[in-house]
Amino acid sequence: xxxxxxxxxxxDELNFREQExxxxxxxxxxxxxxxxxxxxxxxxxWMPTYGMKCRACLHEREKQEQELKAHNEYIRRWxxxxxxxxxxxxxxxxxxxxxQATLPKQIATLNFAQKFVAGFDTIYKGRCFxxxxxIGTGKTHxxxxxxxxxxxxxxxxxxxxxxxxxxxxxxxxxxxxxxVSESEVLNRYAQPMLLILDEVGIQSxxxxxxxxxxxxxxxxxxxxxxxxxxxxxxxxxxxxxxxxRVIDRLREDGGEEIVFxxxxxxxxxxxxxxEAANHEQDLSNEVGSQIVVDN
Ligand SMILES: Nc1ncnc2c1ncn2[C@@H]1O[C@H](COP(=O)(O)OP(=O)(O)O)[C@@H](O)[C@H]1O
Ligand SMILES: [Mg+2]
Ligand SMILES: [Zn+2]
Numbered sequence: 001x002x003x004x005x006x007x008x009x010x011x012d013e014l015n016f017r018e019q020e021x022x023x024x025x026x027x028x029x030x031x032x033x034x035x036x037x038x039x040x041x042x043x044x045x046w047m048p049t050y051g052m053k054c055r056a057c058l059h060e061r062e063k064q065e066q067e068l069k070a071h072n073e074y075i076r077r078w079x080x081x082x083x084x085x086x087x088x089x090x091x092x093x094x095x096x097x098x099x100q101a102t103l104p105k106q107i108a109t110l111n112f113a114q115k116f117v118a119g120f121d122t123i124y125k126g127r128c129f130x131x132x133x134x135i136g137t138g139k140t141h142x143x144x145x146x147x148x149x150x151x152x153x154x155x156x157x158x159x160x161x162x163x164x165x166x167x168x169x170x171x172x173x174x175x176x177x178x179x180v181s182e183s184e185v186l187n188r189y190a191q192p193m194l195l196i197l198d199e200v201g202i203q204s205x206x207x208x209x210x211x212x213x214x215x216x217x218x219x220x221x222x223x224x225x226x227x228x229x230x231x232x233x234x235x236x237x238x239x240x241x242x243x244x245r246v247i248d249r250l251r252e253d254g255g256e257e258i259v260f261x262x263x264x265x266x267x268x269x270x271x272x273x274x275e276a277a278n279h280e281q282d283l284s285n286e287v288g289s290q291i292v293v294d295n
Contacts, residue, residue, distance in 0.1 A: 026056045027063065081151050084192070087144055087160045094144040103262055112258065113142055117149045120156075120194070126224030128255040132231050132238065136264025139230045143196045146228070150194055159192040162199040166216070167209050186212075190219040193226065200231040201241035214245060221249045 022029035030048045041047050041054035048055050096117070101110040116124050131139040147158040166189055173182040189195060195216075203209075220227055231238045235257065239247050 027059055028055070030055070078151075081157055084188075085147060085151060085158050085160055087147065091140060091144045091160075094141045095148055096142075096145045099138065099142055099145055100265075100268075106262060109142065109258060109260070113146050117146055120150055120226070124226065126226055126253055128227045128229070128250050128253055130229045130231065130238065130250070130255065130257040131260060132233065132235070132257055133260030133262075134264060135232055136266040137260035137262055138265050139260050140198055141265075143198070143228045143230055147194060147196060156194075157192040158194040158196070159189065160196045160198065161189065162202075163197055163209075163213065164199065164203060166197070167212050170212050186216060186219075189216045190223075190225075195220065195225065195227045196230065197227055198230040200229045201233045201238050204241075210243060214243070217246055217249070221253065224253075 019029040026044070033048045037049055038046050039049045039052075039054055041057060044054055044056040047057075050058055096110065096113055099110055099113070101107045116127075116129075131143060133139060144160060147160060150156045150158050170182060170185050170189075172178060173180055173185050217227065229238070229242075231241075233241065242250075
């Protein structure tokens with residue numbers, strides 16, 4: 001096949017097969033053009049021109065620019081969701097894939113998390129969960145892993161906060177020099193599709209704190225938005241902290257408690273870090289001896 005389609009040697013009849021080939025190869029096809037409108041491109045052979053330049057080259061560049069633009073736009077939207085989520089740097093890298101599950105209960109908990117992500121917008125819509133258990137059992141890790149997985153789905157806004165940070169931020173708007181209004185800040189916690197509310201019940205809530213909490217949770221309940229509550233308290237204690245009004249709403253929406261009743265992961269992390277350091281030391285010893293051998 002030749003790319004030279006000039007009026008001299010091509011019939012009026014369109015060569016559809018050739019057009020299809022062109023389309024597949026270059027992403028566009030061209031009608032027969034006079035010879036003086038053709039250029040011999042080192043990359044594409046004989047090609048029609050546009051503004052004295054090879055049209056295939058121009059087309060390729062345009063495609064690259066579009067791809068770059070789409071990529072930048074994706075990054076921009078991702079950063080927007082990420083800023084909004086407010087995940088502390090320490091937990092940023094928490095993923096379902098790095099959640100180690102060995103005990104049957106841990107495996108079941110991880111399975112639940114995967115199902116929650118998959119059905120977040122459908123079967124789990126508006127469902128709330130309470131992650132309870134001793135410190136170090138991976139409650140925050142798993143909740144943030146869920147948030148990270150959801151954030152990767154376009155358009156899913158999630159937010160992480162501790163109860164005390166949320167209340168402090170709302171209260172800060174009451175100062176006369178506050179740059180944001182109270183309703184703006186309330187909205188930030190009310191709107192996201194998933195809110196992770198960590199450290200529930202760490203301080204005994206004053207009436208004033210509880211009414212801020214209730215206002216946000218009630219709005220979320222009305223609009224069927226999911227919340228994951230994280231607490232080190234036992235059931236009796238977090239029920240008395242959150243109060244009957246909140247608990248009632250949770251129950252109505254099929255809220256469940258997931259108890260993390262296994263040992264803290266922190267000693268395991270310490271052991272794994274030590275092993276990793278030893279392994280690295282072994283590797284560098286190996287490298288060291290190799291260099292000696294090479295000499
Ligand atoms: N099952 C697990 N797999 C991997 N890392 C874990 C696991 N459980 C906990 N961790 C890690 O242990 C540390 C403590 O976990 P964290 O989620 O803060 O516990 P909690 O919120 O229950 O107090 C974190 O660094 C977390 O990433
Ligand atoms: Mg935690
Ligand atoms: Zn070209």
